[in-house]
Amino acid sequence: MSIHEANSRSLDFETVAEQTTMHKVIDIHKAQLLKHGFVRFGPMVVQKNNIFYFHDNKDLEDSSVDRLRGILLYGLVAAKLAKRARIPISRNWSDPINESGISLTGGSESIRNSFELAIVATTHFRDDVPSKIPHENLYVVIINPNVDTVAARSGELIKRHRIPPRFFNGIIILDRVIRDSMHVSRHVDFESSSVQQTVRTVLSTMTSTCKSPNLAIPIYGISGSLYWPRQMSYEEVQNFVGERRNNGVQTSHRA
8 A cells, every 4th residue: 555545544533533423422430331451562471380470671661562553453361362363463461360350440440440450450560660651652452342242340351362443432541640649640651741642553453454434433531631633621521421312312302
């Protein structure tokens, strides 16, 4: 594919996706969601006697697989299934938690906790991490609760072998410091890039991986603000969702 063709596809994709993605917009702090936090490029780990350790070279990161790209392309895939299907993945945690299933947090647990889980699992409670995790490498994927027939209780981890991209409802980035978490503030570099640069990274990856514009998903900040397909404050998102709900009720009455 030439550069011109790639640019044309990108523009066409974004135009159609912007028109079809707004109906997916929700209030991420009030909706009942399933969530999965992950780190885009995590530190390498090695296995010894079924125990996973950080690589001796502390500055080394496993950049052979971009988890953001892989998740948007293949969905969330458990390690054992990925090996059988020859899907390239890299380990998200420093323990075997995701060997046979994807851990999804359900119920009303805060989205902040999903970010914290990714950070804690990656740094393994280490205080001697030589460099902070760039905040643009931390994400939470929102999954449609209908992916499971039984609703998850608050804090429950649901195990599945794979969650296809068609069940994704959005992706959340860190757009502000989580000030009430010492662990987050210690291990995350909030100066590594701007929020808009992070949004462009996600959008570029989405454009190059999604097979259809209908699979595009909204990009939110942990603040609740919407950054794509439109830029809206959290208050504007709340008003937008409320108006849509009211219009839906009025339409049903007229019908």
